[in-house]
Amino acid sequence: MHMKNKSRELRARNRMTQEALAAKAGVSRQTILAIENEKYDPSLSLAFKISKIFHARLDEIFFG
Amino acid sequence: MIGSAEWFSPRKFGWGLGIRTKEGIIYVGAALLLMAAIFALPLPLDTRMLLGGGLFALLLLDTLHIMLSVYSKLDEREQSHQAIAERNSSYVAVACIVAYMAYFLISTGTPAQQLPTELAFPLVLLMLMAIAKGATLLYLEREK
Numbered sequence: 001m002h003m004k005n006k007s008r009e010l011r012a013r014n015r016m017t018q019e020a021l022a023a024k025a026g027v028s029r030q031t032i033l034a035i036e037n038e039k040y041d042p043s044l045s046l047a048f049k050i051s052k053i054f055h056a057r058l059d060e061i062f063f064g
Numbered sequence: 065m066i067g068s069a070e071w072f073s074p075r076k077f078g079w080g081l082g083i084r085t086k087e088g089i090i091y092v093g094a095a096l097l098l099m100a101a102i103f104a105l106p107l108p109l110d111t112r113m114l115l116g117g118g119l120f121a122l123l124l125l126d127t128l129h130i131m132l133s134v135y136s137k138l139d140e141r142e143q144s145h146q147a148i149a150e151r152n153s154s155y156v157a158v159a160c161i162v163a164y165m166a167y168f169l170i171s172t173g174t175p176a177q178q179l180p181t182e183l184a185f186p187l188v189l190l191m192l193m194a195i196a197k198g199a200t201l202l203y204l205e206r207e208k
Contacts, residue, residue, distance in 0.1 A: 027139035030205065034141060043140050 005062045008036040010054045025049045065126045067091050069133035074146065077198030081131055095123050149200040153193040160189050 011021055018036075022029045025046060034040035035050075042050065042062075051058045071088035072081040083089055102115045138146065161179065168176035179185065 028142065031139050031141040040141050046140060 002038045002041050003062050003064050004038060005035060007032070007050065007061060010056060010061060011036075014054060021050075021053065024053050065129050066122075067126050067130045069130050069137065072130055072134055074134055074138065074142075076201045078194040079197075081127065081134060095119075145201060145204045148204065149197040152200045153197040156192050156196040157189060160192060 007021075011018070018029045018032045022032045025032070026049070027046065031040065031042075035042055047058055047062060051061055054061065068087070071083070071085045071091060073084040075082045083092060099116060099119060102119060103112050105112060105115075107115075135146075164179065164185070165176050168174075
């Protein structure tokens, strides 16, 4: 079981493509897709990077 | 060096590099043509072996350099997938060796003192390991 997240919603709100988010986070587009589809839980450092990109708290993006 | 990491990608089935761009195809084609041309030259065999060996060493170093670049650029998810795939392929290797040992014990009544020396065994083992690795990567990287 993987964590739920609001990454897709936040990305849409910020008008960002998966490629753009992947480039900013330093990962592949497939990794962002896997996170949004809740097939992969990012590491703590990647989760922090994503929260910094969206200017949101970790628990606002990822929840279990 | 000569080749670029952007031209290649990690292989799914097996180990090493897969060609990603047309520049990669040109690089591999040129290397093969150059090797063939060296051995087609009207030179003594020793000289051709020396030149061919030198080219092979250069290509090997370049390939290792490209592989280091390609595999170091994998992100955390891709690295964990590669680790899981390698783990599964080693499970298959252990299973094959155990199966061979059991088959030998059952058929001869004595434990095997060594693995078979025929070429078929390591080739089949490598093929099964490569299939296990590729199947694992395909399963882990499938997109909905």
